[in-house]
Amino acid sequence: MKFLHLVWSNLKRRKLRTLLTVLSIVVAFLLFGFLCAIKAALTGGVSMAGIDRLVVRHKVSIIQLLPQSYEARIEQIHGVATAAHQTWFGGIYQDPKNFFPSMPVMPEKFLAMFPEFLLPESEKQAWLKTRAGAIVGRTTAQRFGWKIGDRVPISSPIWGRPGHEHNWEFEIVGLFDGAKKGTDTSQLFFHYDYFDEARVRGKGMVGWYTVRIKEPDRAAEIARKIDEEFANSPYETKTEPEGAFAQAFAAQIGNIGTILIAVLAAVFFTILLVAGNTMAQAVRERVEEIGVLKAMGFSNTLVLALILGESCLLAGVGGFLGLGLAWLITSSGNPVPSLLRVFYIPAADLAIGVALIAGLGLLAGLLPAAQGMRLRVAEALRRGA
Amino acid sequence: MHALTRWFAQIATVTLFNLRTIPERKGAAIAAAVGIAGVVAVFVGVLSIAEGFRQAMTISGSPDIAVVLRSGANTEMTSGFGREETRLISDAPGVAHNEHGALASSELFVIINLLKRSTGTEANVPLRGVEAAAFDVRNDIQFLRGRRFERGRNEVVAGLGAAREFDGLELGRKFAVGRSQWEVVGIFSAEGGIAESEIWSDASVLQAAFQRGPSWQSVYAKLTSPGAFAEFKDALTSNPQLNVKVVRQTDYYAEQSTALTKLITTIGVFIAMLMSLGAVFGALNTMYGAVAARTREIATLRALGFGGSPVIVSLLIESLALALAGGACGAAAAYLAFDGFTAATLNWQTFSQVAFAFAVTPKLLVVAILLAAVIGLVGGLFPAVRAARLPVASALRGA
Numbered sequence: 001m002k003f004l005h006l007v008w009s010n011l012k013r014r015k016l017r018t019l020l021t022v023l024s025i026v027v028a029f030l031l032f033g034f035l036c037a038i039k040a041a042l043t044g045g046v047s048m049a050g051i052d053r054l055v056v057r058h059k060v061s062i063i064q065l066l067p068q069s070y071e072a073r074i075e076q077i078h079g080v081a082t083a084a085h086q087t088w089f090g091g092i093y094q095d096p097k098n099f100f101p102s103m104p105v106m107p108e109k110f111l112a113m114f115p116e117f118l119l120p121e122s123e124k125q126a127w128l129k130t131r132a133g134a135i136v137g138r139t140t141a142q143r144f145g146w147k148i149g150d151r152v153p154i155s156s157p158i159w160g161r162p163g164h165e166h167n168w169e170f171e172i173v174g175l176f177d178g179a180k181k182g183t184d185t186s187q188l189f190f191h192y193d194y195f196d197e198a199r200v201r202g203k204g205m206v207g208w209y210t211v212r213i214k215e216p217d218r219a220a221e222i223a224r225k226i227d228e229e230f231a232n233s234p235y236e237t238k239t240e241p242e243g244a245f246a247q248a249f250a251a252q253i254g255n256i257g258t259i260l261i262a263v264l265a266a267v268f269f270t271i272l273l274v275a276g277n278t279m280a281q282a283v284r285e286r287v288e289e290i291g292v293l294k295a296m297g298f299s300n301t302l303v304l305a306l307i308l309g310e311s312c313l314l315a316g317v318g319g320f321l322g323l324g325l326a327w328l329i330t331s332s333g334n335p336v337p338s339l340l341r342v343f344y345i346p347a348a349d350l351a352i353g354v355a356l357i358a359g360l361g362l363l364a365g366l367l368p369a370a371q372g373m374r375l376r377v378a379e380a381l382r383r384g385a
Numbered sequence: 386m387h388a389l390t391r392w393f394a395q396i397a398t399v400t401l402f403n404l405r406t407i408p409e410r411k412g413a414a415i416a417a418a419v420g421i422a423g424v425v426a427v428f429v430g431v432l433s434i435a436e437g438f439r440q441a442m443t444i445s446g447s448p449d450i451a452v453v454l455r456s457g458a459n460t461e462m463t464s465g466f467g468r469e470e471t472r473l474i475s476d477a478p479g480v481a482h483n484e485h486g487a488l489a490s491s492e493l494f495v496i497i498n499l500l501k502r503s504t505g506t507e508a509n510v511p512l513r514g515v516e517a518a519a520f521d522v523r524n525d526i527q528f529l530r531g532r533r534f535e536r537g538r539n540e541v542v543a544g545l546g547a548a549r550e551f552d553g554l555e556l557g558r559k560f561a562v563g564r565s566q567w568e569v570v571g572i573f574s575a576e577g578g579i580a581e582s583e584i585w586s587d588a589s590v591l592q593a594a595f596q597r598g599p600s601w602q603s604v605y606a607k608l609t610s611p612g613a614f615a616e617f618k619d620a621l622t623s624n625p626q627l628n629v630k631v632v633r634q635t636d637y638y639a640e641q642s643t644a645l646t647k648l649i650t651t652i653g654v655f656i657a658m659l660m661s662l663g664a665v666f667g668a669l670n671t672m673y674g675a676v677a678a679r680t681r682e683i684a685t686l687r688a689l690g691f692g693g694s695p696v697i698v699s700l701l702i703e704s705l706a707l708a709l710a711g712g713a714c715g716a717a718a719a720y721l722a723f724d725g726f727t728a729a730t731l732n733w734q735t736f737s738q739v740a741f742a743f744a745v746t747p748k749l750l751v752v753a754i755l756l757a758a759v760i761g762l763v764g765g766l767f768p769a770v771r772a773a774r775l776p777v778a779s780a781l782r783g784a
Contacts, residue, residue, distance in 0.1 A: 027663035157463035
């Protein structure tokens with residue numbers, strides 16, 4: 001610790017060079033933070049999935065509908081606790097660009113199935129009592145400035161006009177928040193009964209079921225039993241754990257993970273080169289001084305540690321600044337809510353960032369430090385000036 | 386005139402001197418050049434994804450083909466027509482005819498799940514039900530292997546892109562849709578366009594398999610000429626029995642690709658801008674180091690009578706040369722690695738996969754090299770100005 005002053009003064013020698021190196025490291029970690037946020041937005045469904053939930057959809061593809069009568073039959077299957085359905089409404093508010101997901105559900109069952117949606121009890125009761133009522137996530141409510149009591153007109157190209165009305169209109173009776181940071185609070189949910197009565201086509205059909213099972217370890221077995229129940233029927237099903245469903249969905253976008261890792265690898269490689277070069281220059285310029293230190297009695301290991309300390313301090317200052325800035329910016333709001341549903345840096349990725357900072361510091365200083373360690377005192381004192 | 390020539394001569398001398406001493410500063414020069422190469426490579430790589438996707442979506446659009454959807458639908462999946470409506474649309478003025486009748490195909494668009502080869506998980510694949518006229522309506526369908534499907538049978542033809550990206554679409558293979566088996570009897574190409582990501586079958590067979598009854602979702606009509614579009618559209622929109630949206634195929638495809646193209650381009654440009662900022666800092670570092678290492682030499686030049694501006698210009702040229710060298714390497718690497726690389730992704734608007742190839746276009750390469758040049762110039766500016774302002778006497782003394 002007492003050598004911190006020595007390390008710090010060495011860095012302050014060439015202030016401009018140190019500043020520029022630190023700034024490039026800041027930029028690299030800023031980029032790292034943003035890319036982690038983008039990855040979380042595109043693939044987040046996987047980590048938010050419930051371990052005791054399965055998704056049951058039509059075997060051919062999710063755009064095919066299933067009968068609402070399946071609900072009772074699914075709940076009869078051994079190992080199933082409860083089943084709740086949702087249907088893709090495809091609602092549009094004013095402009096297709098304002099897109100957010102909207103689904104008709106059975107309120108009580110839905111809220112019980114998804115405890116991660118936090119709705120105050122009073123608002124839940126209001127919802128149960130209001131037939132054309134809807135609850136909306138805080139993100140979307142803030143985006144359009146909706147408050148409880150507002151009447152919101154939503155059109156649906158898929159389902160057309162509701163019965164004899166001109167357009168679908170819902171009264172906002174509740175705003176829900178997410179229990180976890182990555183929970184999607186951009187959705188709107190309304191009554192299935194109101195939906196089924198008002199729609200002109202496809203009555204009695206729903207989009208997909210979410211099923212809560214009693215034993216998560218038996219998930220694959222129960223999923224198979226559900227599919228067997230409906231095999232050879234006009235509406236065959238495919239059941240899988242919610243995590244697998246989200247994973248397959250994310251994989252449809254492409255191997256996002258691989259692309260982002262490739263980009264980050266390129267970025268970090270160049271940063272390593274920049275920082276490493278700075279450290280090498282720094283050591284080269286101070287050959288004589290290192291000789292003096294060694295002549296004074298500093299051991300080889302201590303010299304190694306000093307140089308490594310310098311590079312780690314450099315990486316540390318730049319890295320924490322960059323990560324901190326990225327964290328601040330992502331916490332302050334989502335700039336593109338229609339493209340990215342959530343916008344945050346998962347804690348796991350922040351931890352990876354810190355590990356990368358340490359790695360960068362050590363790797364950048366390694367070669368110069370090894371060189372410094374091996375300098376012979378007499379030679380070092382002779383060089384220089 | 387003489388002064389100008391002398392000025393140029395000075396610049397040339399100092400520049401050559403600077404460039405020749407680069408090997409002495411190998412480490413820093415390589416670091417800056419590699420940094421810029423990295424920026425260029427990532428920029429070209431990510432934007433080639435957007436460009437490739439856009440090309441796949443729009444290259445197959447033809448201005449003399451019209452797409453008719455139900456009014457209010459922005460994609461085929463949310464549209465719907467009955468038999469009467471499709472008949473009225475096919476009989477509208479402006480539609481071309483051949484010996485079999487009107488060149489109009491009423492079509493159905495559904496999604497099935499097949500295993501995506503690259504990830505091993507299931508993905509949404511578009512399955513289109515068409516009428517016999519469909520192959521004559523579209524200008525660019527060519528059969529590479531096999532034959533057309535026969536009407537009334539569980540047969541499909543697969544686009545080249547779909548066959549490549551998804552498992553089980555080889556000629557002669559059967560795949561299951563619901564409870565029936567469908568056989569792949571042909572593979573077609575569509576000049577790299579969107580149809581290559583689709584699987585086509587007979588509309589009536591699809592209607593039966595998916596329990597749709599006599600309903601279709603779109604009508605693709607070949608017009609007598611691109612100019613006949615106005616007549617066709619007016620006839621349909623003024624017909625009180627129809628409630629339709631009529632667009633040219635080119636405009637329809639452009640609409641379908643905007644969201645994803647915008648997302649990828651935005652992310653790509655954002656990443657490139659941040660990386661460029663980092664590269665600027667790296668370049669600044671190198672050039673300041675260059676100036677610091679040659680303080681005495683520059684001061685000597687100044688003392689000999691070389692002006693301040695030749696020193697600035699020569700340092701800028703040196704920085705530019707390093708940046709362009711790095712940029713060219715990055716561009717070449719990106720071209721070799723990415724151009725033509727095939728992939729498939731989810732188009733949110735149609736909720737199904739689109740197969741495309743990364744496209745490294747000349748325009749993209751030019752923009753990337755320009756970016757490298759800008760980084761080089763910005764990175765060289767401040768060090769150059771500092772070099773020109775060195776106090777000659779103290780610099781000579783070796784401060």
